[in-house]
Amino acid sequence: GAGVSQSPSNKVTEKGKDVELRCDPISGHTALYWYRQSLGQGLEFLIYFQGNSAPDKSGLPSDRFSAERTGGSVSTLTIQRTQQEDSAVYLCASTPTVQTEAFFGQGTRLTVV
Amino acid sequence: AQSVTQLDSQVPVFEEAPVELRCNYSSSVSVYLFWYVQYPNQGLQLLLKYLSGSTLVKGINGFEAEFNKSQTSFHLRKPSVHISDTAEYFCAVSGSGGSYIPTFGRGTSLIVHP
Numbered sequence: 001g002a003g004v005s006q007s008p009s010n011k012v013t014e015k016g017k018d019v020e021l022r023c024d025p026i027s028g029h030t031a032l033y034w035y036r037q038s039l040g041q042g043l044e045f046l047i048y049f050q051g052n053s054a055p056d057k058s059g060l061p062s063d064r065f066s067a068e069r070t071g072g073s074v075s076t077l078t079i080q081r082t083q084q085e086d087s088a089v090y091l092c093a094s095t096p097t098v099q100t101e102a103f104f105g106q107g108t109r110l111t112v113v
Numbered sequence: 114a115q116s117v118t119q120l121d122s123q124v125p126v127f128e129e130a131p132v133e134l135r136c137n138y139s140s141s142v143s144v145y146l147f148w149y150v151q152y153p154n155q156g157l158q159l160l161l162k163y164l165s166g167s168t169l170v171k172g173i174n175g176f177e178a179e180f181n182k183s184q185t186s187f188h189l190r191k192p193s194v195h196i197s198d199t200a201e202y203f204c205a206v207s208g209s210g211g212s213y214i215p216t217f218g219r220g221t222s223l224i225v226h227p
Contacts, residue, residue, distance in 0.1 A: 004156070033214065042119075042203065042219035043157075056214060091156060098213035099164070101147055104156035 002026075004105035006092050012111045013082055021077045021108045025094030032075050033102060034067060037089045046090075049075060050098075082112045115140050115206050119218035127226050128196055134189040134221045136204035146187040147205040147215065148178055157203060163187065174198070199225045 005024040013019050025032050034046040045059040049069045060066070064082075069075040079086055089109050093102035120135040138144065145164050149157040161172025168180040178189045187204060204218045 031213075035217075040219075043217040045214060045216070048214050056212075093157075093215075099145065099208070101159045101162050102157075102215055104149075104158070106154075106156045 004092055004094055004103050006090075006105035006108050008108060009106060010109045010111075012113060015084060015112055016081055018078065018080045019082055019110065021079075021090050021092075021110070023075045023077070023092030023094075023105060025073060025075070025092070026096075026103055027073075029094035029096050029103070030072065031095045031098050032069060033093045033095075034075070034077050035091045035093065037091055037107070038087075043091065046077070079110075082110075084112045086110060087112045115144065115208075115212065115216050117204050117206050117216055117218035119202075119204055119221050121221050122219065123222045123224065125224045125226060126194055129193050131192050132190065132194050132198075132223065134202050134204075134223065136187045136189065136218060138185050138187065138204075138206040140185065140206065140208075142208075144206050144208045145213075146178075146180060147207075148172065148176070148187070148189050149203045149205060149217075150174075151201040151203065151220075153200075160189070160202075194223070194225050196225050196227060198223060 007022045032049040035043040048056040051072045064080045067077045089107040091107045093104045116139045118137045126132045147162045148160040161170045163180045171177045201220045203220045205215045207213045207215045
């Protein structure tokens, strides 16, 4: 596609349920990042993929959060047993190499009720 | 670790006035610097970037920024703002200490009044 695509755009879930957020990066982009944006906050780094491997997952806030990337393309961020504090906008970005700007998707707005 | 400080959380300004959004970063080595804009309910869009070369960088929508290594700053400027410039602006740095994961500031909300 022409840009980074994220789905769903909005997700409302009940506390305790699991959710999966999907990111389709720009074709050919090897690096992929997940960030979390809470109200009034900047972008909090979650995890970085280079190809299918994740050399840096230091930003994942707890073991309820996990992510994978397959075929050097699509990535899925999974949050298990969601809590209200997980409510935020989850942004995905990709780059052709690590030394260029990141291209962002529109984000997934997650609301845990 | 690299970090970015955006000194102003909110900047109100009247239409057609000049504006400067401030950004300071912490790093003692060469870095890459970026400004992004985020309109409501949208992702981030690149305004401009500094990778190397001229310290004055021009971007889209009439914005420019100046890289100042001695002051570790990368302030964003526009000589005359429009209502449509109302948005959230993020400064980001990467490349410090071999880490190319972009680190973002908390953002500055630019509010342009008629």
